Amino acid sequence: MNSPPLIELTTRARDIFRLVVEGYLASGQPVGSKTLAGQGVELSPASIRSVLAELEGLGLLASPHTSAGRMPTDLGLRLFVDGMMQVAEPSPEERAAIREQLGAPGPVEAALERTSALLSDLSGAAGMVMVPRREPRLAQLSLIPVAQGRALAVLVGEDGQVENRMLELGRAVDPAALEAAGNYATARLCGRTLPEAVKAIRREIDSGRSQLDAASRDLVERGIAVWSEDAAERPVLIVRGQAKLLDDDALDDIERVRSLLDDLESKQSVAALLDDAREAEATRIFIGSENRLFSLSGSSVIAAPYRDREGKVVGVLGVIGPTRLNYARVVPMVDFTANSLSKLIG
Template identity: 75%
Template sequence: MSSPPISELTDRAREIFRLVVEGYLESGQPVGSKTLAHDSGINLSPASIRSVLADLESAGLLAAPHTSAGRMPTESGLRLFVDGMMRVAEPTPEERAAIEGRLSGSGPIEQALEQTSAILSDLSGAAGMVMVPTREARLAQFSLLKLGQGRALAVLVSEDGAVENRVIEIGRGITPSALEQASNYITARLAGRTMAEASRAISREIAAGQTQLDAASRELVERGLAIWSRDAAQRPVLIVRGQANLLDEAALHDIERVRSLIEDLESKQSVAELLETAREAEATRIFIGSENRLFALSGSSVIASPYRDREGRVVGVLGVIGPTRLNYARVIPMVDLTARSLGKLIG
């Protein structure tokens, strides 16, 4: 049964519906007629309120989990509330400072993604999720620095200023001059290409005997590029942090739902495919419960927003996942701000 549009509700029904939803989202518990009569300022008797609640239940907007309990919003009711009644609250100065402060400065992009996922989890009280950017960084500088016997530090600087480090194994007889020759060759010949493009180009040149590198430097070039190519292939498509937040007091009464949700999160590829549907969205997207087949059993909600690079191209999606009683009014603008802050770090 489809729920009625918000315009078809009377002023009295709309106000009581709003109070029930807001009370449920705040406490996670059904809201009863006595609570509404005593605490909401509505000038109606509990009997009159019960009559309105019964009408809202018949319309498919509210449900009573137990015969004697209060009402809580259905998924259709939540959708109606989010789309037509919710008053969005902008992030507080403290929340804004926390997001922008932890997503500032330079460093490996992986570090920024980990921070983003953790920030979303910490501030929302749910699990934070970030899809790894699909666009590869382009090379600006590559250096190999000797660490000691048999090891070197490979340093990659991207055109966007991000710096990544890897320790690689090298032959014990490798000299500093061989490291320098390999570094200069990669930087001079392959700057402006992605790591995948660089690896293909150098492999062709080495196979055709077109390089002026000696054998030791040639091996260093291949080894230095290979470690990033391998990392890219093994890099997770999704970073999830804060699953423990899903095990709150309310969840203990519905442990089967939480178990189902955590199993869903373990299947990161499936969750990434869901987030992918938000890639082309102009604004934050909200998936409530069984609106998406992946979370039909766990009854969870996802708030997701695309994030863009400095040229405005969508390179990934981030968001939070939690129970349907998420604080949508607070979390939606928070997700949007985090997406914009992360985008400033993506070249």
């Protein structure tokens, strides 16, 4: 069901609808006719209730069974966000805090960790950053015997990152063969990405140009493959601030929050959702049941892509929280953080 255009609502209905949404986003509680009358609505309580019923009939408001007040539906929130919301740009203090966190010395990965935590702190929700999909380039491969039939693959990337992976060889291997395999891989494959390295080694082996014996060739392939497989399976999403979802209001809706936390545990699924924002030119907002992943938990996601120096989208960042997020404040904050991170990466 699509929300009705704003022009189909009377001025009176628009004003009351806006007050209900803003009141709900501020308090997390349904808004009743008495509250609206106290906010300067120049209508009798009966007339206000009539307008509320009209908005409910349009699917924009709902009345929980525990309260006589109204709260916006996902459809109503979408209408408000798209047509009525007046954004509040990040304050100078917030901008300074974002720049300070992103500008701290250290690798990009550390900046991404800080970005996720920062978004959580500023929004009061959980912060998320999808890590750029980068293929490491090989600088060195060492194979070290550690036990009968086992060896440790020590892989060093050009960026200085070191990874250790255990190889199950299934048989005893001469340490000299391990050393020869490591030296061969380092000499031939230095500077190549893992897919490039695998193709190159197989080409050389298939053409008969490899100077290694069959056992050493197997070791080289195993050593490279174990890094490649691990990189493909590694979670690409950093989530921080899940505890902020457990606020006082969450105690009244603990099943929804538990469902949301379960969703966040499935990082690959959340990353797939954020992937939808990769092609967007600006910040995207996913509200409640609009997305199947969060339909049960009734949560919203605000996400924006960030880019490298060539302007290519390399990742997505954002926040996730209850549908009563302060969209007017969080949307520009996410957008500013994405732009700042793009400048850092560029």
